[in-house]
Amino acid sequence: MKYFLCFLLSAILCFIVVALLFFNKNNFVIIDHVNFQTKKKEFTFTVTAAKGRDVQMMERRFQDFKEENPEYKNLKLYRTTPINYLKIGKWVGYRANPAWTYPKLPFWKR
Amino acid sequence: MKKLLFLTSTLFVFILFACEKELPKNDLNAFKNNTTTVDIYEPHHHETHDKKLAHFPTLEENLLPILREKLRPKDIARIRNSFVSSHFDQEKRSFVFLLETHYDYVFKLHIITNEEYQIENINVVKIDLFTERINQGFTLDEMISRVSFIQIDQYLSFKGGGSVDQIEECLELVFDNTNPSGPLNKPPQGTGGGTVINLPADECMILVTVCGCSPNHTGGSSNPNCTCTKPDKTMFINTCNETIAGGPSNKDLDYWECVSILLHACLLNEMDLLVRRLKNCSLDPNDIDPNGGGNVSQNPADKAFCTNWLSYQTECLPDFNTNEDYEDWASFYFNYPNLFESTIANSSDCMDEDEFECYAALIDFDIKHELNLTQQEGSIILEEVTTCGEGFEEEATSILFTMKCAQKASSEEAINLEENMIACFGDINCYDAQNSKFSITLYAEQPISNSRDNWSGNPLLNNIRVGHTYLELKSLHNYESNNLVFGFYPQWDASIRSGAIPMEIRDDGRKPYTVAVTIDLTCEEFQEAIAKSLEATQEDYNLKDYNCTSYGIEVANAVGLGVAYTKSPWIFGNTTFGVSVNPGDLGEDIKLLTEGEITLGGIAPRSNCQ
Numbered sequence: 107m108k109y110f111l112c113f114l115l116s117a118i119l120c121f122i123v124v125a126l127l128f129f130n131k132n133n134f135v136i137i138d139h140v141n142f143q144t145k146k147k148e149f150t151f152t153v154t155a156a157k158g159r160d161v162q163m164m165e166r167r168f169q170d171f172k173e174e175n176p177e178y179k180n181l182k183l184y185r186t187t188p189i190n191y192l193k194i195g196k197w198v199g200y201r202a203n204p205a206w207t208y209p210k211l212p213f214w215k216r
Numbered sequence: 217m218k219k220l221l222f223l224t225s226t227l228f229v230f231i232l233f234a235c236e237k238e239l240p241k242n243d244l245n246a247f248k249n250n251t252t253t254v255d256i257y258e259p260h261h262h263e264t265h266d267k268k269l270a271h272f273p274t275l276e277e278n279l280l281p282i283l284r285e286k287l288r289p290k291d292i293a294r295i296r297n298s299f300v301s302s303h304f305d306q307e308k309r310s311f312v313f314l315l316e317t318h319y320d321y322v323f324k325l326h327i328i329t330n331e332e333y334q335i336e337n338i339n340v341v342k343i344d345l346f347t348e349r350i351n352q353g354f355t356l357d358e359m360i361s362r363v364s365f366i367q368i369d370q371y372l373s374f375k376g377g378g379s380v381d382q383i384e385e386c387l388e389l390v391f392d393n394t395n396p397s398g399p400l401n402k403p404p405q406g407t408g409g410g411t412v413i414n415l416p417a418d419e420c421m422i423l424v425t426v427c428g429c430s431p432n433h434t435g436g437s438s439n440p441n442c443t444c445t446k447p448d449k450t451m452f453i454n455t456c457n458e459t460i461a462g463g464p465s466n467k468d469l470d471y472w473e474c475v476s477i478l479l480h481a482c483l484l485n486e487m488d489l490l491v492r493r494l495k496n497c498s499l500d501p502n503d504i505d506p507n508g509g510g511n512v513s514q515n516p517a518d519k520a521f522c523t524n525w526l527s528y529q530t531e532c533l534p535d536f537n538t539n540e541d542y543e544d545w546a547s548f549y550f551n552y553p554n555l556f557e558s559t560i561a562n563s564s565d566c567m568d569e570d571e572f573e574c575y576a577a578l579i580d581f582d583i584k585h586e587l588n589l590t591q592q593e594g595s596i597i598l599e600e601v602t603t604c605g606e607g608f609e610e611e612a613t614s615i616l617f618t619m620k621c622a623q624k625a626s627s628e629e630a631i632n633l634e635e636n637m638i639a640c641f642g643d644i645n646c647y648d649a650q651n652s653k654f655s656i657t658l659y660a661e662q663p664i665s666n667s668r669d670n671w672s673g674n675p676l677l678n679n680i681r682v683g684h685t686y687l688e689l690k691s692l693h694n695y696e697s698n699n700l701v702f703g704f705y706p707q708w709d710a711s712i713r714s715g716a717i718p719m720e721i722r723d724d725g726r727k728p729y730t731v732a733v734t735i736d737l738t739c740e741e742f743q744e745a746i747a748k749s750l751e752a753t754q755e756d757y758n759l760k761d762y763n764c765t766s767y768g769i770e771v772a773n774a775v776g777l778g779v780a781y782t783k784s785p786w787i788f789g790n791t792t793f794g795v796s797v798n799p800g801d802l803g804e805d806i807k808l809l810t811e812g813e814i815t816l817g818g819i820a821p822r823s824n825c826q
Binding site for chain 2 (some may be wrong): 135136137138139141150151152154155156157158159163166167170195196197198199202203
């Protein structure tokens, strides 16, 4: 029990240190990009939520694309930008921003 | 000491899980199954001719070691990229891959697997082309449609060392390569009871008549090229899906259209075609389309190809002459088409053998792993590798991995504004634009509707919104309406402390806005708006100095909109980070305009002329 508590406290301490190192509230990213594509890049889109290019806009554009190109109606969108857990300032965004919930396409499959 | 130990180990754990690691291969299938349509992986359907070997991972894993023993990497790559050509049999689990196509037969790889997709039987089968065509469902029928076909014997005579001066037209022919120099003016009728061919005015079909037996068979056919006694056979090829100038019913097929059809029908292999193409440049450097009759304007693409090829041949291949040379270079062309074309396009930079080896290694690496490397990635790999022979793949993998890890989170969606402007408005001439209409719209998407606030959200929750400003140029000219919706963005992530970041233009069609204003322009003003839009892209993006709103206002005011250039400070917490124009202020300033049509709220139209 004693060691468990010690481990827990160390973890919390470590978290704070890392948070201070990597998340400076005066230097947070305002405009970030999340890239998306279909498997063979028939359609690409970059979500820049801060500037209103959000997932809804992407889905609208993707729908337009599929309507214009019925042969691609079964294509799916994949995220190509990786999640970087070192960027602690983005952790909340990773949970809250729907863009990050899209499946990721590994680079060797692009 | 213990605390230090725990701190260190915890840090280690954090670092270990810090990066979202690429999934290891064992997990890849699970990943695929969760995220893609099921029909492209282990078969759930009977039809497989739209699938490749990669869609059967277990089979691929078992088959590749066998293929590697027998075939060259590029042949394996081709097989991996070719489609499974026959129906997949759910019970037998038999697969057929096309290995090689010749002009009168094909080689196919037949594989039978067990339920676990492990190989039970594998063999290579040689099939004569006619049987193959029939197997694929081509119709033998006496209700013959119009014949439109190339004189394939003349074409194939090239392989026998003959020359082709001119293919006069696409017409009926005998598929026979044994006596290519013989006359072939109409479909033959074998003495064994050949078909009398009537030619109704039909469309979408071409006809190939083949000897009723193998060409070398001795017999009494009336056709001098077809020495056999069995009835001649007729094969139809549906051309409805071919791209033919003048529509599928056009009789006068262009030479290359014929060739294209032959290729699609597997009557020619691409190597034949490429050797022919190279050789024909010497015979007819201005126009390699024998049907073109020397009219270069009808075949500009081929002329350009020949110009490059002959120039490269003269400068870099002084001893080039033999058929073997042609076959080597056709093989290069076949296996590395992009590299071939870029090589011959630059005759001042002859490729030496070492260089060729490196390019070939890179392309094999790219094909083998289906990487679709960009030109930039390929250049970096070639610059950094120390060998192009053994060990290249390991080095290239390492370089590529480093490159991908170091890649910034940048956008992949930039458009070339100048090219788009030309595509949309390139044909506008103000001398004949009296009845044309032009307009510019400035859109502001405020972070908070009807507010001058320049941002919303919470930095701690990583959901800040700063809004966006963008433009639409629209023309109605010569009864054609074109519009382009575009905006100014940073190329990669921008923080509040970021300085200048290279800009990029993105298509903002279908983007929401809170306020917009549209003003009509004269043709000259419209041209000025285009020029200003392009000129202003010289600026870098700087959130606090020159941002999307600066760009939008600069262009719109250059053609007389007259919107205010209101700046507000960027305040986060208790700190001010500079002052700049922003969509919040712009939206409110637009409402104060007395000219122009103001719209409140909506979604911008899509750009229609990219």
